[in-house]
Amino acid sequence: MKKIEILKEWLGLLIDRPYIPEKLKKAKGPFLLHISDTPEETYKYIIKLIKNLNPKYIVHTGDLVDNIKLEINPWKIEVYKKFLGRFIPQLEKFSRGGVYYAMGNHDEIEVVKEISKRGVVMVEGHIMIEGIQFYINHY
Numbered sequence: 001m002k003k004i005e006i007l008k009e010w011l012g013l014l015i016d017r018p019y020i021p022e023k024l025k026k027a028k029g030p031f032l033l034h035i036s037d038t039p040e041e042t043y044k045y046i047i048k049l050i051k052n053l054n055p056k057y058i059v060h061t062g063d064l065v066d067n068i069k070l071e072i073n074p075w076k077i078e079v080y081k082k083f084l085g086r087f088i089p090q091l092e093k094f095s096r097g098g099v100y101y102a103m104g105n106h107d108e109i110e111v112v113k114e115i116s117k118r119g120v121v122m123v124e125g126h127i128m129i130e131g132i133q134f135y136i137n138h139y
């Protein structure tokens with residue numbers, strides 16, 4: 001990465017505006033955005049990134065509210081639901097195609113299924129996107 005690209009990326013972080021490299025801005029074709037292990041404090045930034053990239057597909061491979069750690073803090077389920085209730089609808093709103101969720105060890109599949117209106121929710125498995133088969137899981 002060139003020094004100017006690194007500087008633009010850091011500046012974007014400082015002003016809370018995602019940096020997208022010129023090559024990516026000019027790229028053609030449907031985009032698939034892969035994200036994973038997203039703490040709640042990153043949601044705003046991720047949504048800005050999604051709005052700028054305009055991905056056709058989003059694949060989230062688990063730990064949707066990574067700062068809650070449900071596996072070791074199961075009593076925080078209500079906070080988990082609250083944060084997901086803000087995040088999942090935006091992911092699904094700004095994805096023009098499919099949204100796929102592979103559950104992580106800190107996720108609660110039934111809660112994700114309840115909140116998601118058009119996402120595919122699974123623990124792991126194969127998905128077909130534009131004729132290409134992908135295997136997704138948290139690990």
